[in-house]
Amino acid sequence: MSSLRPVPTSPEAELSPELLVQLHELMVKARVLEERLIQMYKQGDGYFWIGGPGEEAFNVPLGLLIERGQGPQYDYCHFHYRNSGTLLAMGADPVDALRQMKNTATDPYSGGRNFVGHYSKREWNVVPVSSPIEVQYSMAPGTALAQKRAGGRGITIVTGGDAGTAEGDFATCMIWSSRPANPLPVLMIVTNNKWGISTSWAGQHGEKRIADRGKGFGIESKTIDGNDPEIAYREIKAAMEYVRTERKPFLLEALVSRLNGHSSASGANRATDEADCLQGFERRMEERGLLTRARMDELRAQYNTELQAAHRRIKDEPQPDPATITDHIFSEKDLVSEGRGDK
């Protein structure tokens, strides 16, 4: 579908140099986008920032591997608020994230109604991201059920954080996906950054690995290093392949970093005690001679310039008209059913 989509590789195979370069490029783009959004917050061009710096090594491969499209033959995406890298890898225009940050009327995801990172794109099966933690896990079985019935290889992907797995919805997703009467193609993802805002994982979670919670239900599961894009790419691909063909759930836990704290509510400043997946990957790319420092600096500078320009541009875009608050309470048309037809 998308020109970004890479040629399939077998799960065990080394990733091709082209793919590695593409992963890097998108990781840089995602990082620069988040930095720009934080910048906007600090300059008063937006009330609140939340996003995914530190999760690029996982989120970018995820986005590349998603079968993007509309309707049950494609993947349904139930994301949380740290998936900007995934959206970029799927082909989203970063300027639109800036628009949502500045809550402009032109924000294509919510028309200035919702926080940044709260994506919605029916064309790509990206269901509206909402702030309440974990509710996406209760909805995921519904889209997966539609896909199971439709046949094909479409799967449902749901993402969330570690702390949120304490909500009952996480259990709901496992229970509904592993029903013997009708197991469902759900890829359950948890990006474990060891924090829920200020609360450390250590005191709250009796389980050694979140992935272990799948075992009681007979759900295949794995914990991976989400800071390495090569591992992430291969493991996501393998997990997806399992879900696509077996039509059964898989629980994937990725250990990731939280590079700028929880959100702007905690300052959004760069943490010094967290591993940076981008730095690590760039080092390896340099060592392997796949990219030079200069090329990488240039790339970053280029994205920076682009987004700075975009920031300036969207500053003057209109704010939503107050009279529109009552628009779209009810839909006149059944958009989702009309959009279901395969294409």
Place this chain on the structure above:
Amino acid sequence: MSSLRPVPTSPEAELSPELLVQLHELMVKARVLEERLIQMYKQGDGYFWIGGPGEEAFNVPLGLLIERGQGPQYDYCHFHYRNSGTLLAMGADPVDALRQMKNTATDPYSGGRNFVGHYSKREWNVVPVSSPIEVQYSMAPGTALAQKRAGGRGITIVTGGDAGTAEGDFATCMIWSSRPANPLPVLMIVTNNKWGISTSWAGQHGEKRIADRGKGFGIESKTIDGNDPEIAYREIKAAMEYVRTERKPFLLEALVSRLNGHSSASGANRATDEADCLQGFERRMEERGLLTRARMDELRAQYNTELQAAHRRIKDEPQPDPATITDHIFSEKDLVSEGRGDK
């Protein structure tokens, strides 16, 4: 506390003949009570019946082993609607269950407000049973926290059915009880009768054993035959001992029968395809020469007569005064705090 309370036995030891006879007596009493309640329903002396025939072999030992009393030094009981045998074994007067069945003003558990089997007895730490499935599992960590802090051997016991474990509250209980920062003395019990009303366990539950769900959290767990009172007694005792001394949770799954269907809504008729724990136990007691058929028949007849008489008696007890519907919306006094003092 109660004269019914047996002398402690080591978990492995054979149960004494006296204890076996006592278990049998209470199982018969519990069975006769349920049969009377069903009878009342069929005669129009009550709008709805629900109860625990088929669970006596588990519920009676449970009741005998509970440390009965008021406040955190004693056990807190968060029961569901099938625990009549447990209450009897704790020393409840069966007549009171008849009163609740007939929703009389004299019903000591709810004053004619709630369904039969919905016990409440602050004096014994029996918190009000409520109809919504599984909410008791969300409340249990609260009483256990009070007990952990108070010191001593008091534990929190929570019971529920198999189907209800699909509610998020079941996961909540495991999460809150196994927090590394403060593990809690909760004995989580699931009586698995393989049914949720008309819905078979088989199609809905991906886990092989409900007890397996504890493993992910590092919670000790076990599945036992709940149709054998000797096994039940020993296993409940061992599990309790673990919780009392380790001050950590334990998950105990007991496989039981459902002898009269779900409730009066499904007719309350005797099922023919379920093992009857009382029959099995009586056979063994006879074989071992501990009881004769004649003695057992006599016992049953005696309870029958007693409860029939009680039924007649309570028929004429007054119904609640309509003006009382607004009584007890708010409490003037802090009853639970006043009742907390050790005794």
Place this chain on the structure above:
Amino acid sequence: MVQAIRMALHVAEERHGVTDIFGEDVGAPLGGAFTATQGLKTAWNSPLDERGIVGASIGLGLAGCRNVAEIQFCDYAFNTIDLLKLAGMMHWASNGDWNCPMTIMTPVGSGIRGSIYHSHSFDATATHLPGFKIMMPSNPRDAYGMLLSCVVDPNPSFFLVPKALLRVRAQPGEEIPGEPGDDKALSKLIDAPLGDRSKWQPQWPDTPDLFVPFGEARTVRQGNDLTVVSYGRTLPLCAKAADELSAEGIEAEVIDLRSLWPYDWERIVESVRRTGRVLYVNEDTEVTNFGEHLIRRTVEELFYELVAPPRLLAGKHVPGIGLADSLEMATVPQLPSITESIRALAKTSA
């Protein structure tokens, strides 16, 4: 009424693309706690998990699968209000990008000696959830036509079923076209037999599409002395009380609101302009009650045309309905209290 619901669901899955009718005990063998889903080809049993039920309903809706999700009793929907809110804002929060066709069907209210947890009402809660359309029938044909309207609507909807009326039959002339006039004959066609049902197949009568439009009330009795607006269980009681009071020379107009959101304000206005007196009747608890919204709007727009204070008769503000008959009768409106309220309002002098 329960058969009307079942027939509507059959039509919904046959002709209107409903792919899933699900919830606790909704599928075989039981076909629902009240038999509303017996014999339906897309009915299935879910885990005992209301959050999962509502979540799956939303997910199915987002995937374009029209579905009817049952909460066995509305009393058990109160741990899902966040998910319902989410459903109600899907279209709005995405600025019109997504919609979510789904119907939550749930029995509500008193009347079966259901005690504390089988007697709750849901109209106050539902009307406080923006983004939902809400229907509540008082007779079988309306149940049929409302459920079909809910199902074909592209938005989330509540179909609230007054459980006290589930065994009620159609008034003569108000049958669903195509259903056999004879109750026994209908039962034979579509009620599952007792005992083994594994080989049973329902014989569906050929009933047509029939849609009760959202926002359209129905005047069930005309009168010029006062206006009574109700819905669900209390509606037939209001009609009965009004009929009886005719003997006393009181002629009450009785309006069945039917659609709680959107609602037929025009019809209320027209009637209250004529009568100058209005009584709203429902059985939800009376504090922060939907009838209070209707009173607010009444005084906002019709204050100067009222000849007596508008009234609400609703359930007492108590934590639940007690099991004993004496308690239930004292807690929610019954024929005597409705009659008395109508009489009192008719006599209130201006």
Place this chain on the structure above:
Amino acid sequence: MVQAIRMALHVAEERHGVTDIFGEDVGAPLGGAFTATQGLKTAWNSPLDERGIVGASIGLGLAGCRNVAEIQFCDYAFNTIDLLKLAGMMHWASNGDWNCPMTIMTPVGSGIRGSIYHSHSFDATATHLPGFKIMMPSNPRDAYGMLLSCVVDPNPSFFLVPKALLRVRAQPGEEIPGEPGDDKALSKLIDAPLGDRSKWQPQWPDTPDLFVPFGEARTVRQGNDLTVVSYGRTLPLCAKAADELSAEGIEAEVIDLRSLWPYDWERIVESVRRTGRVLYVNEDTEVTNFGEHLIRRTVEELFYELVAPPRLLAGKHVPGIGLADSLEMATVPQLPSITESIRALAKTSA
């Protein structure tokens, strides 16, 4: 106001037997999303699970442990309504056998550009839950005295915190006795420092017991032209609007309801009898809104003393508050709309 809450919690754990103050991020190091629980000795962090929080709060209450459970934003309490109902009926359902002392503390309402999920109100939902007492402050001293009242009450209570007012300071003469008059001095004593807090200890000023009684409103401004009843965020706006309108010759009486359940009906009656006009203001969505209850009661009991229709100014019936300032301003009452509503009501002719 946030420091007043913290001081009340300190007094509650020191002198009134509170054993647990808990919720998401309530304990160290953060001490609450709004710093309300910094430095408290019984504060601890819970798992991210609101059902567990409310459940544990009930369990603690049943075990006789007075406790304050925080829901980080009331927007996240909507999956716990069933548990809240349960808490509210513990005493009633057991026919007086058990009671359940517990306080649910939660920030409510708009005013921080919180977008859809940090702007919800909770007063409509809370007042529809029998068995709860409900307080909502509009100034620091009330926050202090209400929280203490909630804590010592033997029943479940809601302490609803208008998040827009958390940074508001006491009016001169309305300080809490014992607190240093100087804000900086207070901050130095009890605000946790930035950076490493592991060795920090708060220096609590010696503040006395002070209880705002349930059911007691406060007249913040006297006037004879009309009565304005509000609470929380909109209360200071109503007072300000009234002050401004004085220049136009409109003298509004402004009542801070403070205690939403039970509420001070006598004070409203006395005032409305005098003024004949009443405006209720809150920011929850306007359909099935607690202000509509107050209007219902007003017309029920004071109809013939009204000289103009009683009015409600509340939030628009939309699924949420949009992030953009333009959207938030258009959705919930602000100074201009409040001023305009008061003016219009004062001028409505009888």
